[in-house]
Amino acid sequence: MTQLDEIKSRLDIVDLVGETVKLRRAGKNYSGLCPFHNEKTPSFIVSPDRQTWHCFGQCSEGGDVFKFVMKKEGWDFKEALRYLAAKAGVTLEAYTPQQQEEKDAHERLRGLLEETAAFYRHQLLQTEAGKPALTYLLEKRKLTPQTIETFGLGYAPQGWDNALKHFTAKGFTEQEMIDTGLVSVREEKRDTGTPEHRKTFDRFRQRIMIPIRDEQGRMTGFGARILNPDDFPKFMNSPETPLFSKSRILYGLDRARKAIRLADQAVIVEGYLDVIAVHQAGFENVVSPMGTALTEEQLRLLKRFSRRIVLALDPDAAGQKAVLSGLEAARQSLDRETELRFDARGLLRHEARLQADLRVATMPDALDPDEIVQRDPAQWKSLIEKAQPIVVHVMETLAAGRDLEDAKVKSEIAAQVSPLIEDLPNPVERETYRQRLARFLKVDERALSGGQVPGPRTRRPRPRVRENIPAQEVAPPAAAPPVTASQKIEAHILGLLLLRPGLLFRLDRALQEAALARMAAEDFGYTDHQMIFRLVRQSLDQDAADADRYLAGAMPEALAPLAASLLAGVGKLDPVDDRLLEDLFRGVVKIRRAMLAESINQLRFLQEEAQQTGDLPSGDDMRAASYRAMVQQHSAFLLLLDQAQMKKNGRR
Ligand SMILES: [Zn+2]
Structure with missing residues (x-):
């Protein structure tokens, strides 16, 4: 028997549901108020015989223990498995002593990061030094006190050793502060020839601090934005640490995951403050990357919650220049600080490999998402609804403001878009987009697959849906539970x-x-x-x-x-x-x-x-x-x- 069966056999659905729902015995079943919708009289039934639950009211849905915690917490199967395994006392992961040590060290670093977040929050809300930052957030960014609280925003005051002193006094070592990225180190050679001198100082000074948590809500690091417009750089993050990996984390996912599942759609915006503003406007399915290009790892993480993903791009990132430079590949413009550099070919590859549905929504009037939701939340909704497949986005961007009757323009656009289409692994999709491009340019489809289109199609590697679950998480089968x-x-x-x-x-x-x-x-x-x-x-x-x-x-x-x-x-x-x-x-x-x-x-x-x-x-x-x-x-x-x-x- 498998470990799954072992978990099921050790847990009782009545106990599990009973933790959150007041259940009343009713014959051989139990009834209670459905925890997933609002009701005054019970339509929620738990069957101990079948180990199932069912809502006969609005939800009209039911399932087993896994389904219950998945629905309740907004978790995927793997997370529910982990949680229920722990509850059932079934060990999924066998730690070596070394791994255990590492795990304990990580716990301590997380504790330090939590305290740091509290320290910066205190600076923002309760000190004179934090006042300008608070005013900026409330008045310039139009965030409510509730939102500032929800996202745990803070302020790192001016000075080189505020955090350093505070946490030294609390018993944390310098190395721990270095390991969390809280302080920086500079090695200095004294001209007198004395041994090297190590100087540590607060990494974040006079900045608005945004705590960054992983998808499970655990602290991993900080994003920090300048307050004084002359400071540089405008945004900075914690350095790569054992807990903070920019290519793996999506900002806001801990708060967005449930909404992403509900809406069956995730929206990616450029900046942390965009995430916060759009969230405040009532659209909670929003996340952002970490100031670097979007990685396949991040998309894979997101896809666990929904395969429908929309990139909300500002006009700079979505516009013709970006599309062209993306197609010409390689050349990365270093002058831009945007995280959502649009690389059509790269995105299409991710899309195919992950079997995701990636779309692009373009923000109008040179506005950022936070400005749009503040101006008109309904407009945000319709912009996201109108998001287009990547290939279509490229087609339309290249054609914008140009004369489509001009044969030269036609062949230019065809030459840019056709390779993208021929790259798609799915033959049905290829055919659909070929037809769409032909219609768009008002040319015969055969003309497209002729001259300028590069050679015969190569067979693409097979897309694989695969969740990354390390093998050791599933232990050998246990004793047979009742079936x-x-x-x-x-x-x-x-x-x-x-x-x-x-x-x-x-x-x-x-x-x-x-x-x-x-x-x-x-x-x-x-x-x-x-x-x-x-x-x-x-x-x-x-x-x-x-x-x-x-x-x-x-x-x-x-x-x-x-x-x-x-x-x-x-x-x-x-x-x-x-x-x-x-x-x-x-x-x-x-x-x-x-x-x-x-x-x-x-x-x-x-x-x-x-x-x-x-x-x-x-x-x-x-x-x-x-x-x-x-x-x-x-x-x-x-x-x-x-x-x-x-x-x-x-x-x-
Ligand atoms: Zn219900």
Whole structure:
């Protein structure tokens, strides 16, 4: 049995949900107020038998322990796994003594960074020296005191040793302050020939301090902006430290992650203060890179929350010069401090490799995102909605203000854009953009793929969806936990599909012929099963690799042991496809049946409860009626399932 099963077997959904929801025993189930939507009477049910929860109200959604913490915390599966493993006392990571030492040291450095953030916050809010900075934030940047508090903004006062003295007095060593990037070191040689002299001093002086946290909200470092316009550089960050890696962190992600999941969209802006302002305006799905070009690592991190990513570029970064220099590649303009240098080719590669959907939104009137949301929040919304695919953005930027009737202009634009299109790994996409470019330039598509377009298409490396989960996080299988009947059937279906992904097409067809819905991830009650099913579906939707090769490559390591045990559990395979198909069909009917039957039970109970409570007669009558309607609907589905299975049996 896998570690996942081990975790599931050690945790009780009633305890877990009970930590946040007041549950009342009701027959063999528990009920309570749904934690995910606002309600006055309970429509949220927890089933200890099935170890599931379900909201029959507004959410109309349910799942297992994993789904519950993922939804509650806005976490992905891996994070939920880590959390629940710790809770269950299952060790995911085995630390060597050396790793443990390193971990402890990191904890101490994080503690120092937390205290530093508090120190700067105090300087901003409670000292005379911090007043000009506070005034700047409130009046110039139009931030509210609440926002300043939320993002923990601070001020580093003038002087070379404010922080140094403060933290020395608190018992931190100079080396620790160096390791967090709080102080800088200069080696000085005295002209007298005395030994080298090491001088340490506060790195941040007379700057607005922006604490930078990782996606889990842990302190990693600071961004710092000048207050005095003559100071240089305008922005600086903590140096690279064991905790702070510019290419890996996205500013604001700890606060944005939930909103990104909800909106299924992430927006990348240029600066920290843009993130804060846009967040304050009510758009919380915003992050920014760290003053360097956007890396694939950052995009990969973001993609864990949504694959739909919009780059909100200021006109400088989005404009023709940027597009052209991006296409000519290499030449990086050092005079610009923008983080979002637009490099179409690089971005398209990331997009393909990560199977993300990258789009570009251009800010109008030479305004920054923070100025736009302050002027008109609705405009921000519509700008993001109108974001365009990268290739289209390049096309339109190159054409802006030029005469598209001019043959020379046409061929120039074609020469710039065609290589980008031919570079795309997906043939369908290539064809779509070729047509789009042809229409745009009003030329025949064949003319585009002729002369100026470089040689034959080379086969691109296969895109791989792969979450970076180090192997050691999944320990060897543990003792066998109890397995429910539906879990067994789900495992059997998945095992068959993993072995023969292509059968899913035939299964879908068979289901539809029987007037039933196609197979969906929601047919599975367990989050890990749902994830594996989605991968099977994806393996059929892509054409870069054979389905089973794709599956092998795309399986996250956290799920790999489960996938292996599912495959092993299938046993000897019936050589006749038709019989496998019948087997699958029966399995699907069974799990759907079990789920419907359970829902009907729970709904009946809710219905009774609504009828019994007398304090809100009219509202409860309505609730009872709506539950009754849902029971009827579920029963109708159940009947349909039974009929389908009977017909199937009859045909045999
Ligand atoms: Zn709900």
